[in-house]
Amino acid sequence: MALIFDIKRFAINDGPGIRTTLFMKGCPLRCVWCHNPEGFTEKPVKMYTKKKCIGCQSCVEVCPEKNLVLTPDGIKDLGHCIACGCCTDECPTLALEMAGKEWKLDDLMAVVEKERQVMEESGGGVTMCGGEPLMHADYLCEVLDELGKRAIHRTVDTTLFASAETVSRVAERCELFLVDLKLMDSEKHRRYTRVPNEQILANIRMLSEMGKRFWIRIPLIVGVNADDENLNASAEFLASLPTKPDVVNLLVYHDVGKGKHARLGTEYNPDTLAMKAPSEELQQHALSIMQKHGLSAKIGG
Ligand code: SF4
Ligand code: SF4
Ligand code: SF4
Incomplete structure (x- = not known):
């Protein structure tokens, strides 16, 4: 069974209409700008928010591995956590939380x-999202089949870094x-x-040849990919698809x-x-590159 690390209700940027987005844990990529690093691994991970911590030490006392200590900088992890969740269960303020839990299909x-x-x-x-939902294809297909039986519209948000x-x-x-x-x-x-892109590009082409509906999402990051060379190459590739x-x-x-x-x-x-957000001018420039290639494009999701 795959782990879900977040459920977003009333999502308006994850596909058409208002959606429930399920975040599956585990991703083969390690994008340096990733917004959801708690989704990297396939196991539960502990998250600590210092400003919520009242220093009660309940977590220190309950940890079976003696992995936590209270320091002037808050709770410190000594590096041998087994992700048992005892500390997060005890924490009265949610300063410690566990990201990632198993969900039975019925409960989901x-x-x-x-x-x-x-x-x-x-x-x-x-919308099934991640992490990378295709990493857990069996579980993903099970969830999608069940949603299909219930006539619920299904979107998969993915890198397509997976086999054809x-x-x-x-x-x-x-x-x-x-x-x-x-x-x-x-x-x-x-x-x-962390990974090359040949398989991703081949899978985009395959989806296009199948006539499957898809949206493309390009993160605009100055210092990484918001240069003319990459934007033009992206637009040319997309414009070449059937x-x-x-x-x-x-x-x-x-x-x-x-x-x-x-x-x-x-x-x-x-x-x-050296990553930066693009200026308004650069956003419009990127938009015009897409449009010049005959693509429907917009800023934002
Ligand atoms: S999750 Fe378990 S092992 Fe890890 S710090 Fe908390 S109590 Fe200790
Ligand atoms: S149990 Fe929570 S509030 Fe208490 S010390 Fe630990 S992290 Fe802080
Ligand atoms: S593919 Fe998405 S979830 Fe995976 S590392 Fe990149 S941004 Fe994060």
């Missing part, structure tokens, strides 16, 4: 069904894909995300990952990576 559907009316009225549905067979299996079970297109140069793609994306969403970079890394105790410094 009970959450989704609560939003049925708003989903139906808005033309929305459910997996992508085809999932394509049979969803109405729409949201696909990330991060960098056209494979070496740069590897440098910033079925074009419904829309290209240009997503403006935000430094959301920074706070999450601090809560996870992992390293991230956007300044040393």
